[in-house]
Amino acid sequence: MNQYLLVAGLLGELTAELQRLERWQDEHPVEEALASELPFCVDTLSFDQWLQFVLIPRMEQLVMLQAPLPTSVSLYPMASEVYKNELAEMASLLRLIGRFDLLLTGKVVEK
Numbered sequence: 001m002n003q004y005l006l007v008a009g010l011l012g013e014l015t016a017e018l019q020r021l022e023r024w025q026d027e028h029p030v031e032e033a034l035a036s037e038l039p040f041c042v043d044t045l046s047f048d049q050w051l052q053f054v055l056i057p058r059m060e061q062l063v064m065l066q067a068p069l070p071t072s073v074s075l076y077p078m079a080s081e082v083y084k085n086e087l088a089e090m091a092s093l094l095r096l097i098g099r100f101d102l103l104l105t106g107k108v109v110e111k
Helices: 003-020 047-065 075-082 091-105
Strands: none
Touching (some): 003 047, 047 075, 075 091
């Protein structure tokens, strides 16, 4: 199957899981928060917000344009750190993030 279709499907699953967990937000962050220079916008956004307002839209744009996809992503380590006190609740989201890393890098994430 086409990698763009796989990425699009996984982005849809990430969106649905964030919504199921009630971590999807209706209110968009201010532009300054999105312009952070730090990885994952750690100084301005929660990880949930970063997924929703940075990662998902950027990846959807790459898919839509059929632009080159990143090949050196490592979201799972950050996600597992962020959610370390909620592992049971966040297990499905963490699996999706691990699948995302695998899909783009071809490498199984360290758990």
